[in-house]
Amino acid sequence: DTAVSQTPKYLVTQMGNDKSIKCEQNLGHDTMYWYKQDSKKFLKIMFSYNNKELIINETVPNRFSPKSPDKAHLNLHINSLELGDSAVYFCASSQVTGNTIYFGEGSWLTVV
Amino acid sequence: QKEVEQDPGPLSVPEGAIVSLNCTYSNSAFQYFMWYRQYSRKGPELLMYTYSSGNKEDGRFTAQVDKSSKYISLFIRDSQPSDSATYLCAMSEGATGFQKLVFGTGTRLLVSP
Numbered sequence: 616d617t618a619v620s621q622t623p624k625y626l627v628t629q630m631g632n633d634k635s636i637k638c639e640q641n642l643g644h645d646t647m648y649w650y651k652q653d654s655k656k657f658l659k660i661m662f663s664y665n666n667k668e669l670i671i672n673e674t675v676p677n678r679f680s681p682k683s684p685d686k687a688h689l690n691l692h693i694n695s696l697e698l699g700d701s702a703v704y705f706c707a708s709s710q711v712t713g714n715t716i717y718f719g720e721g722s723w724l725t726v727v
Numbered sequence: 728q729k730e731v732e733q734d735p736g737p738l739s740v741p742e743g744a745i746v747s748l749n750c751t752y753s754n755s756a757f758q759y760f761m762w763y764r765q766y767s768r769k770g771p772e773l774l775m776y777t778y779s780s781g782n783k784e785d786g787r788f789t790a791q792v793d794k795s796s797k798y799i800s801l802f803i804r805d806s807q808p809s810d811s812a813t814y815l816c817a818m819s820e821g822a823t824g825f826q827k828l829v830f831g832t833g834t835r836l837l838v839s840p
Contacts, residue, residue, distance in 0.1 A: 714761075
């Protein structure tokens with residue numbers, strides 16, 4: 616079973632559209648994250664949630680809205696997509712006091 | 728200047744070589760240091776974790792942290808073609824859930840048979 620799974624893996628969409636990426640973890644972790652990896656492979660945290668509460672919000676535009684219905688799920692909704700949003704988005708999870716973050720396989724978003 | 732600097736490579740070595748990968752950082756508050764490996768089209772996976780200064784060994788991998796120089800290294804002995812991947816260093820000031828993990832840009836390693 617995949618520990619951190621995210622869907623869709625590939626997404627091509629037009630500018631101005633709204634899209635969502637879903638993430639689920641079956642590791643029993645209490646903390647989940649969204650990371651963005653740009654074309655230069657730079658991986659940067661966007662959000663972290665602990666037990667459904669927002670802990671870290673790294674000055675991400677408010678077009679990005681994470682939603683955590685329960686501690687096993689953290690979805691990412693993006694409004695009014697822009698060309699610069701094209702990137703790979705990784706969901707991840709860990710225990711809040713743990714040292715290991717487990718990443719999903721990534722969602723490749725291309726905005727045209 | 729980025730908080731964490733890492734040479735993007737690529738670093739090409741023959742099979743069996745010893746590989747040295749390095750990162751420098753500017754934030755003296757970093758205490759937790761990690762190395763992640765990322766294969767193409769996959770998510771990063773944790774290889775090594777070190778707290779504060781010192782060395783840690785796990786099989787063919789050795790991680791070193793020198794906080795006085797703000798410099799961390801990952802050594803891979805007897806490198807294999809399966810080690811070909813991008814290696815990302817990462818570090819944080821505190822506990823994973825409450826302190827953001829800052830990544831380097833990654834070094835692409837190519838091990839030829």
